[in-house]
Amino acid sequence: MTRYQSKVNFPPIAGIEIEVSELGLRRLILLPGEYFKKYKLSGSRTTLADNWCDKLDLVLEVETQLLEYLEGRRRSFSIPLDLDIGTDFQKRVWGILQEIPYGCYSTYKEIAKKAGKPHAARAVGNACAANPIPIIIPCHRVIRTDGRLGGYTSCVNAKKALLMLEGAI
Incomplete structure (x- = not known):
């Protein structure tokens, strides 16, 4: 390591x-x-x-x-990932997060539905919090259904700055 x-x-x-x-x-x-x-x-x-x-x-x-x-010069990543941690549900959520395009966002509820657990928005939030590779697995692109940002691994200001960088907000 x-x-x-x-x-x-x-x-x-x-x-x-x-x-x-x-x-x-x-x-x-x-x-x-x-x-x-x-x-x-x-x-x-x-x-x-x-x-x-x-x-x-x-x-x-x-x-x-x-x-x-x-710096705003890259929209996607081509880095091999080593994701040998996390539950099956977390890994499923992390895979769904990687499908959210640059400059877009989704909600915890929408991600829960895509993961096959429509009432598991809170569990999606927990999976985002457990994300070992933020930015590359873009948990910053997930917001609350009411439009508020929700939490973020380092701080909500970082989440806001990343979404602004991408032009999502």
Whole structure:
């Protein structure tokens, strides 16, 4: 397993932590600005594992594609994913989320219906909260039926910023 941190300039997201395995991207953590201040991380890149060089190409490709997305130059991702965690329902929800086009959004209720559990909107929200790879598995594209944004893994302001970047709101 290789973990890596990189700063980004997309307030309120100040950085990303990437974790990759032999199979692909395993986890993506969005870091708020306070994280870098708290841990006094000033460099643009920080390697968190000794076996860093083993996955260098994949790590750099993930970083490149994410930065292109945050700069508005990328609408989809071509990164292998390692999703060996999650329940069957969560994995089904994550697959449905990947079908929501750039610049669009769906509701928790609509996702529940597509997953075959029409009364499981709350469970869809829990699956979104458990999403190990936000942005690439675009849980930010799921909102409440009443039009409010709902929660998001790092903060609601990040969800709003991502939806605005895509022109969805």
